[in-house]
Structures are given as structure tokens and as C-alpha cells.
Amino acid sequence: HPVARAVQRWALAQRGALPAGAGVAQAPAPVRTAEGGCATWDGDQTQRATAEARDFRSHAGRGITAQVNGQPVAIGSVSFIREQAPDWAGVPDEAKLPPECTAVAVAYGGQAALLLGVSDRLRQGAAEAVRALQAEGIEVRLATGDRASAAQAIAAQVGLPAECVHAELRPADKQKLVRDLAAQGRKVGFVGDGINDAAALAEAPASFAI
Numbered sequence: 001h002p003v004a005r006a007v008q009r010w011a012l013a014q015r016g017a018l019p020a021g022a023g024v025a026q027a028p029a030p031v032r033t034a035e036g037g038c039a040t041w042d043g044d045q046t047q048r049a050t051a052e053a054r055d056f057r058s059h060a061g062r063g064i065t066a067q068v069n070g071q072p073v074a075i076g077s078v079s080f081i082r083e084q085a086p087d088w089a090g091v092p093d094e095a096k097l098p099p100e101c102t103a104v105a106v107a108y109g110g111q112a113a114l115l116l117g118v119s120d121r122l123r124q125g126a127a128e129a130v131r132a133l134q135a136e137g138i139e140v141r142l143a144t145g146d147r148a149s150a151a152q153a154i155a156a157q158v159g160l161p162a163e164c165v166h167a168e169l170r171p172a173d174k175q176k177l178v179r180d181l182a183a184q185g186r187k188v189g190f191v192g193d194g195i196n197d198a199a200a201l202a203e204a205p206a207s208f209a210i
Contacts, residue, residue: 053066053073054066054068059080060171060196061145061170062076062077062080063076063080063081064076068108071109072108073106074107075105077103077104078094078103080105081112084110085112087110087112088112089112091105091114098119099150100150101118102150103117119150119153120146120150120154122157126157126158127157127158130160131159134159139164141160141164141166142160142164142165143166143169143173143174144166144167144168145167145168147168151166151168152165171196172199174199175203179203182204182205187205188205188206189208190203191208192208193209193210197209
């Protein structure tokens with residue numbers, strides 16, 4: 001997963017920054033904060049972290065937690081990581097990320113350690129698919145856990161109006177959105193994937209799991 005690779009590259013670059021025995025190889029230079037843009041990675045996986053994660057837990061729509069060499073590790077939304085690690089000294093503020101990016105934060109040992117800006121890349125043909133549905137009189141909406149600015153950036157690329165964008169939703173919020181639309185007498189179809197969309201997929205009269 002690209003987020004996992006990004007976290008791994010950060011860990012590999014923290015020469016002396018992590019406690020002894022953290023279980024990662026040490027690269028010769030520290031990571032520097034990028035300003036004004038989202039970073040990209042080429043998918044190289046030749047260097048790998050070696051620590052074993054224990055007590056792994058998934059918190060639907062929020063993040064994950066685990067124990068690595070006896071230290072708590074958490075990866076997820078900024079609000080989730082603030083609950084796990086109140087100490088954010090030295091970590092950039094979410095507001096510094098470009099508007100098209102959604103923030104993913106990392107905490108290690110009870111302290112916030114990293115803030116990633118993650119942006120989606122549209123699949124080929126996505127805009128054409130949305131226009132085809134709209135041409136048939138079907139209203140298309142975007143329901144996402146991403147922050148509002150990132151969701152609006154994607155919506156603009158496929159021609160969705162702002163009022164059809166529902167951002168920063170947890171799984172239960174997506175389910176409620178489907179239920180509310182159906183209660184208005186609409187015929188609702190939901191397209192989604194993964195655990196964050198499972199409740200909405202189960203709620204919708206027509207579901208498309210991809």
C-alpha cells in the first residue's frame with residue numbers, strides 16, 4: 001500500500017531519531033518536510049522494516065494501532081492520532097498540506113512523528129463514467145472519508161457540483177447517507193470497497209463492490 005511504503009521510507013530515513021531497537025534499518029540522511037506539494041513514491045520496496053507488529057487493531061474509518069517492540073504505533077486521521085498522542089512537537093500542521101491532500105498521521109511511542117499528505121489519482125475513464133450516468137438522469141454523489149478540500153478537488157475533475165460531495169465521513173455516516181436518501185424515496189445504488197464502505201454497501205438497495 002502506498003501509505004505503508006511512505007511510512008516505511010520515513011522510518012528508514014530516521015537515523016538516530018527512533019529509540020534503540022525500533023526494528024528499522026538506518027539510512028544516512030533524515031527526512032525533510034516538503035512544502036507546497038504532495039510527495040510521490042516510485043513503489044521501490046527494496047528496503048524493508050524488520051520489526052514485527054503485535055496486537056494489531058483496525059479502527060474503522062479512523063486508523064490502525066499496534067505494538068512494535070513494546071512501543072505503541074498508530075496510523076490514521078489527524079483526529080484519531082491526536083487521541084493516541086497529544087504531543088505534536090515538531091510535526092507540521094495539517095493546514096500546511098495542499099488542499100487536494102488528505103492528512104494521514106503517524107504516532108510512535110505516544111508521540112506524533114509524521115504527517116503525510118495523500119492525494120487520489122483518478123482512474124482512467126472515471127470522468128467519462130460520471131458524465132454517462134448524468135446523461136441518463138442519474139444523480140452522482142461522492143461520499144468519502146477524505147477532508148473536504150481533497151474531496152472537492154476530485155469532484156471538480158469529474159464534474160460533480162459541490163452540493164453532491166459528502167466529505168469526512170466515517171462508515172456509519174456513509175450508511176446514514178444511504179438511509180436518508182432512500183427515505184426521500186430515491187432509488188439508491190452505492191459503489192464502494194473495503195471495510196469503510198461495508199455498512200453503506202449493506203444498507204443500499206443496490207450495491208456494487210469493487
